[in-house]
Amino acid sequence: MSKRGLTFICQNCGAAYNRWQGKCEACGDWNTLSEEGADRPAGPGRKPGKGRLFKLEDLAGDATDAPRIASGIGELDRVTGGGFVKGSVLLLGGDPGIGKSTLLIQATAALARLGQRAVYISGEEAVAQVRLRAERLGLREAAVELASETSVEDIIATLSEGKTPKLIVIDSIQTMWTDTVESAPGTVTQVRGAAQALIRFAKRTGAAIILVGHVTKDGQIAGPRVVEHMVDAVLSFEGEGSHQFRILRAVKNRFGPTDEIGVFEMTGAGLCEVTNPSALFLSERDLGQPGTAVFAGMEGTRPLLVEIQALVAPSTLGTPRRSVVGWDSSRLSMVLAVLEAHCGVRLGGHDVYLNVAGGMRIQEPAADIAAAAALVSSLVDAPLPPQAVYFGEVSLSGAVRPVAQAGSRLKEAAKLGFTAAVVPESARESGDPGLRTTEIGNLASLVADIAARGRRKAAQSAGEDG
Known part of the structure; x- marks a missing residue:
């Protein structure tokens, strides 16, 4: 009778080894290897080492949808x-x-x-x-x-x-x-x-x-x-x-x-x-507050509008905080670097907090424009237009790149009562008749527009105080 074979299986990732070791080389975890039998039972109705012939089909066969x-x-x-x-x-x-x-x-x-x-x-x-x-x-x-x-x-x-x-x-x-x-x-x-x-x-x-x-x-x-x-x-x-x-x-x-x-x-x-999740996620928006932007996103085939909230505050720490909930933290770091390098926005002495309202998680890069608009709005204390939506991908050079399914995003925004949209230049052909679209080719133009809005608000506040 042959001796039963043994193998050591990592209980975290499933990697197999022929001897025990303290660290799993596949996942890097320690003390996760467990000794288990390596014998594999034969399939039902089969003898070990025996196979059966089966028919090979052509690619040109009829294809039907799965029931x-x-x-x-x-x-x-x-x-x-x-x-x-x-x-x-x-x-x-x-x-x-x-x-x-x-x-x-x-x-x-x-x-x-x-x-x-x-x-x-x-x-x-x-x-x-x-x-x-x-x-x-x-x-x-x-x-x-x-x-x-x-x-x-x-x-x-x-x-x-x-x-x-x-x-x-x-x-x-x-x-x-x-x-x-x-x-x-x-x-x-x-x-x-x-x-x-x-x-x-x-x-x-x-x-x-x-x-x-x-x-x-x-x-x-x-x-x-x-x-x-x-x-x-x-x-x-x-x-x-x-x-x-x-x-x-x-x-x-x-x-x-x-x-x-x-x-x-x-x-x-x-x-x-x-x-209608878009209406639900936007039901408790902070209208007229700086640091908020509505992102028109896509989840699969469904357009979805969510609010992105940003807070930029002066930091007392040597290394300012960067906190994000509901979005990729590395994507936020990239947007901050582009704002610093190509738009003249100095955030090195500020704490930055970014949140996607409603507990939603966003994975697509089309949220770059909405996140950047919310960040600059919070920094200069200038509220964004409450009836505008934002979408577009930002490249490392500061250019705004096109995104897929722009027409579906704009139609969803128009259905929910939005009247304006800030979009990449290539999305102008997909514009909805009920929406006023603003096409931007680079992030610097959007930052300049928000900064001008902040200066006008500061001038109005100074005039009222005077």
Whole structure:
């Protein structure tokens, strides 16, 4: 009998080594290697070392859209690309308490009310706890099948009986374990083995499966990154405890667009869809205050208007503070450097704070112009026009570069009552008839306009005092 092979798996990133060592060379973490069996079981109905012949297809074959199952929740269907694809597996991650279980119990209940079989498997809560949550949400009458189980083999055997479910929720994948892997539940090998078994079941039966994944302190889904590569879509549920808004973002989607978002509002009755998030994010704007600018952005195919707030204050520190919430801090540093080098804006002795209102996170560089306008407005104490929107990317030379889908941004702004827009020069052809557009080719012209506005305000204040 051959000796059983051993391998050492990093419990943080999934890297494998043939001997133990203190530091993982792949992720750099210490003391994360755990000894696990290296034997791999053969596939179902196979002998080790044996393969079967399969047919190779041509690229010129007929291509049809993947059949989808509408969940009944519009924002969730938007993010997934129109509904759940049969036989697909989705991975949903988010901070603890953000509302992942609430969203999924609402999704299974909505599908059950449409006459489809929906199953909710919880490895963290008892059936009574799930029932209490459903009762609080008013979903007690929905025909959702519940279970509290962690054995993957038992789950697959149970779900294989009777009619195949349309949707299966596994909450969470870190609590599942399989007999084919010789390691403790929750380890990287167990998570990967359990995910492989569930993916095989989904592809064989055509059931859509949603796996809930825990996240680490830095917001990444815990476990090996290979699990994210194995599934068909990765969704991230974002939000902050101080805000009632929740953002469902598609990070990866084999059957739809990526970077698509759905907006929800957490209420006492659960998560409610927000069909017009721009109006909601702008509902409490500080009109007439310096340091605020409205950014017309795009999240996937959805135009979204949010308020960017900036505060520039004299610093008493040797190294001024640079604090940003909801935007890339390195992007802020670049905009500040361009303002210093090409626009004559001296911020070396000032603390700079930048915030995206409403708990929204912006990832596209088109927010450069809005951020720069808010910063200069706060520095010179000059309010920006309250009915104007801003978008455009700033290059290191100070030039304003064009951005994609300018027409959709301007149409959304006009729909919400805005009358002016500061845009790159190439966006003039996309202007909405109801908007007065100001095309700028470099950042210096925008800074000069805001500075002149500040001088006029100072002169008016001096005249009133005199």
